[in-house]
Amino acid sequence: MSFHLLTKLSRDLMQLFDTSAFYDVIIRVGQGDNLKEFPAHSLILRARSSWFQNQLSSKTVKASYDKIILSNSNISPPIFEIILKYIYSGKVDLLNCSGIECFDLLFAAEELKLVELLEHIQENLIHRQTEWMDRNFITYHEKIYNHESLQKLQIHYTSKIAYNPLSIFESPTSFSPNILTSLDYCEYIKLNESLWGFIVNWARFQIPKLGNQVSGWNKKDWNEFKYTLSQCIPWNSIMSMNWNEFHDLLIPCEPFLPADKFDVALRHQLKNACGSSTVITSPISTQFNNTILNICHATLLTSWIDRKDDIMYRPAEIPYEFRLVLRGQRDGFSPDLFHQRCGNIQKTVVVFKINNSTAIYGGYNPLDWKFDRATNDSFIFEFDNGKADFVRLGRFAIHKKSGYGPCFGDDDLLAFPNGKRSIYWKSANSSNLVFQVVDYEVYQIVDKLRKSNFTSTTHVYSHKKR
Numbered sequence: 001m002s003f004h005l006l007t008k009l010s011r012d013l014m015q016l017f018d019t020s021a022f023y024d025v026i027i028r029v030g031q032g033d034n035l036k037e038f039p040a041h042s043l044i045l046r047a048r049s050s051w052f053q054n055q056l057s058s059k060t061v062k063a064s065y066d067k068i069i070l071s072n073s074n075i076s077p078p079i080f081e082i083i084l085k086y087i088y089s090g091k092v093d094l095l096n097c098s099g100i101e102c103f104d105l106l107f108a109a110e111e112l113k114l115v116e117l118l119e120h121i122q123e124n125l126i127h128r129q130t131e132w133m134d135r136n137f138i139t140y141h142e143k144i145y146n147h148e149s150l151q152k153l154q155i156h157y158t159s160k161i162a163y164n165p166l167s168i169f170e171s172p173t174s175f176s177p178n179i180l181t182s183l184d185y186c187e188y189i190k191l192n193e194s195l196w197g198f199i200v201n202w203a204r205f206q207i208p209k210l211g212n213q214v215s216g217w218n219k220k221d222w223n224e225f226k227y228t229l230s231q232c233i234p235w236n237s238i239m240s241m242n243w244n245e246f247h248d249l250l251i252p253c254e255p256f257l258p259a260d261k262f263d264v265a266l267r268h269q270l271k272n273a274c275g276s277s278t279v280i281t282s283p284i285s286t287q288f289n290n291t292i293l294n295i296c297h298a299t300l301l302t303s304w305i306d307r308k309d310d311i312m313y314r315p316a317e318i319p320y321e322f323r324l325v326l327r328g329q330r331d332g333f334s335p336d337l338f339h340q341r342c343g344n345i346q347k348t349v350v351v352f353k354i355n356n357s358t359a360i361y362g363g364y365n366p367l368d369w370k371f372d373r374a375t376n377d378s379f380i381f382e383f384d385n386g387k388a389d390f391v392r393l394g395r396f397a398i399h400k401k402s403g404y405g406p407c408f409g410d411d412d413l414l415a416f417p418n419g420k421r422s423i424y425w426k427s428a429n430s431s432n433l434v435f436q437v438v439d440y441e442v443y444q445i446v447d448k449l450r451k452s453n454f455t456s457t458t459h460v461y462s463h464k465k466r
Contacts, residue, residue, distance in 0.1 A: 006090075010088075010089045010090055010091060011089075013044070013088045013089060014085070014088055014089045016041065016044075016088065017040075017084070017085065017088040017089075020039040022041065023039035023040055023041055023067075024041060024042050024066070024067060024068060025039070025040045025041065025042050025045060025056075025067065025068045025069075025070060026038070026039060026040075026064070026067050026068070026069050026070070027039075027040055027070045027071070027072065027080075027084075028069065028070070028071045028072070029071075029072050029073075029075055029076070029077050029080040030073065030075070030076055030077045030080075031073045034076065034077065035077075036077035036080075038077075038080065038081070038084055040084065042056055042068060044087065044088060045087065048087045048114075049087060049112050049113060049114055050113045051111065051112040051113045052070075052112070055070055056068065056070075072111075074108075074111060075104075075108045075111065076104065078101075079101070079104045079105055079108050080108065082097075082105060083105070083108050083109065083112065083114070083117075086114070086117055087114075092105075092117065092120070094120070094121065094124045094128070095128075098132075099125075099129045099132030099133065099136070100132075102121055102124055102125055102129055103125065103136075103140065105117075105121055106118065106121045106122065106125065106150070107143065107147075109121060110147055110149055110150070115149075118149060118150075119152065122150065122152040122153050123152065125153065126152065126153065126156050134167060134168055137157060137168050138168075138169075138176070138179055141157070141179060141182065141183065142182055144157065145182070145183060145186040145188055146186070154188055157188075158183075158188045158189065158190055159190070161183070161189065161190075161195065162189070162190040162191070162192050162194065162195050163192070163194055163195075164194070165194065165195050165198040166198070169198070175198070175202050175232075177231040177232030180199070180232045180234055181232065181234075183234075184234035184235065184236045184237055185236065187236050187237075187240070189234045189236070189237040190237060191234055191237040191238060191241065191245075191249070192245075192249075193249060196249055199229070199232055199233070199234075200229065200253075202232065203225060203228040203229035203231075203232070204225065206228050207221070207224055207225060207228060209221075210224075210225065222255075222256065225256060226256040226257075226258075229256060229257075230257075230258050233257065233258075233261070235261060235265065238250060238265050239265060239268055239269075241269070242272070242273070243269050243270075243272065243273035243278065243280060243296060244280065244281050246265070246269045247269075247315070250262075250265070251266075251314065251315070251316075254314070263311070263312070266312065266314075267312065269296075270296045270299055270300055270312075270388065271386055271387060271388045272385065272386050273294065273296040274296060274297060274300070274360070274383035274384060274385065274386075274387060274388045275358035275359075275360075275383070275384050275385035275386075276292065276353055276354075276357075276358045276359070276360050276383075277358045277385070278294060278296070278385070280294045280295055280296065287321075287322065288322070291324065291441060292351050292352075292353045292360060292439060292440075292441050293322065293349075293351055293360075293441065293443070295315050296315075297351075297360070297383060298315075298318055298322055299312065299313055299314070299315050299318060300312070300381075300388050301349060301364065301381070302318050302319065302320050302445075304364070304379060304381070304390050305320075305364060305366075305377075305445065306319075318448075319447065319448055320445045320446060320447060320448060321445075321446045321447075321448050322349070322443040322444075322445065323443060323444040323445075323446055324441060324442075324443055325341060325342060325345065325348070325442045325443065325444050326338065326341045326342060326441065326442040327439070327440075327441050327442075328437065328439045328440040328441070329438075329439045333405075333416060333419075333421050333437070333440070334416075334419065335403060335404055335405040335415075335416045335419060338369075338405040338406060338415075338416075338442070339369060339400075339405075341442070342369055342406075342442050343368060343369045343370050344368055344369075344370065345368060345369070345444050346365075346366065346367055346368050347365075347366055347444060347445040347446075348364070348365050348369075348442055348443060348444055348445065349362060349363075349364050349442070349443045349445060350362050350363055350364075350365075350406045350415070350440065350441070350442050350443075351440060351441050351443075352415065352423050352435070352437050352439075352440045353437065353438045353439045353440065354435045354436065354437065354438065355435070355436040355437070355438050357384075357435070358384055358385055359382065359383065359384040359387075359435075360382070360383040360384070361380075361381070361382055361383075361413065361423060361425055361435070362380070362381055362383075362413075363378065363379065363380040363381065363406065363408040363409075363413050364377075364378060364379050364380075364381070364445075365378050365397075365398050365406070365408070366378060367398060369398065369400060369406065370400065371400055372398060372399050372400055373397050373398035374394070374395050374396070374397050374398075375393075375394075375397045375398070376392065376393075376394055376397075377392075378392070378393045378397040378398060378408065378409075379391060379392045379393060380393065380408045380409060380412055380413050382425075391409075391412070393408060393409045393412070396409050396410040397409065401414070403417065403418045403419065404416060404417055404418075406442075409426070410426075411424065411426060411432070412425075412426045413425055413426070415437075415440070416437075421436065421437050422434055422435060422436050422437055423435050423437060
């Protein structure tokens with residue numbers, strides 16, 4: 001029964017629209033020769049559209065005799081007539097609208113803040129105007145992604161581009177890097193293997209002389225390919241990847257990526273993977289299975305140890321082996337046990353996992369632990385999600401304190417005071433913070449065997465050549 005009542009209400013309001021009885025608003029739509037006036041009723045407009053509510057409430061609204069005058073030059077008269085009929089009746093027939101009419105209706109509804117109609121038109125464009133939208137996406141993509149209210153279309157095409165780019169671009173020859181740059185700037189690109197392969201192939205097709213066998217390319221060919229590819233690399237999407245995606249997809253391609261931008265992306269990715277909750281699945285990280293440290297921590301630590309602040313090590317190039325000497329949950333947290341096991345060992349990294357936190361604290365000692373030590377090569381560090389900070393120590397680098405475990409700096413990091421399972425950490429404002437320790441590990445940093453170094457170097461060289 002309620003359905004029939006609403007139908008009659010819709011029919012009666014449409015009769016009011018058709019007859020223009022008692023109208024008090026004139027809406028001038030379009031411009032020039034395409035200008036048309038529509039009579040309307042302010043109460044209905046206010047109730048149905050927040051845009052009209054604002055316009056009619058404005059102190060600058062114009063009046064002519066007893067009529068309120070509104071103007072909108074952005075919407076064409078035919079499209080506005082459809083919109084106005086929807087405002088009165090709550091009905092719109094999209095089945096008989098072409099793709100371009102639906103698209104114009106979309107932005108008219110967006111401007112007039114007709115939320116329900118906006119959702120309905122997006123659904124229609126996605127499911128009933130698919131062919132037209134895919135064919136014209138390149139033309140209209142900026143308009144789609146520049147409006148926050150069009151999230152359904154944005155999500156639909158972001159997913160479509162990521163997993164089936166050919167459905168949008170038809171072939172690499174119809175692709176333009178400007179489109180990708182535009183989408184990436186709006187952060188609506190999700191880079192995966194399918195899309196990355198499409199981009200790489202596009203760059204190759206722009207240089208007809210390059211054959212399919214890259215082994216036949218010379219240095220000039222590689223440089224030309226590298227330059228072409230650099231025009232359409234979605235760096236924002238790369239920054240939003242997790243470490244596993246970045247390692248598997250981008251690190252193998254480093255030889256033909258811009259060195260400066262890749263280094264920025266690498267540092268960003270390493271930092272983002274520094275929280276204790278990060279799960280690394282890359283095969284290269286097998287040494288760090290079920291340990292506090294992961295391959296990203298090790299890459300940063302070895303770069304800091306060798307003072308490679310400008311050009312960091314890559315995970316495959318780490319020249320050291322991290323040998324686990326002591327583990328708290330396995331061996332115990334006694335200060336005496338630490339000095340017994342580690343006192344005579346040089347080049348050690350100590351890391352502490354903190355209770356109810358993803359933060360990791362620690363330090364590096366290039367010397368042994370038998371006495372107080374002064375060295376400029378020691379440092380303390382703090383890791384967390386998106387954080388990788390370290391501070392080099394100097395005169396007060398290493399301390400051997402009675403009743404304590406490993407101690408760094410001028411009381412910058414003190415472990416296990418009087419046998420307690422905690423650490424003292426001196427913060428940036430010099431206040432001492434106390435953290436409860438869940439687990440801790442001590443690693444000896446050992447140079448890899450010459451054979452391992454040779455193997456690693458050969459792998460990297462052959463990969464770059466490939």
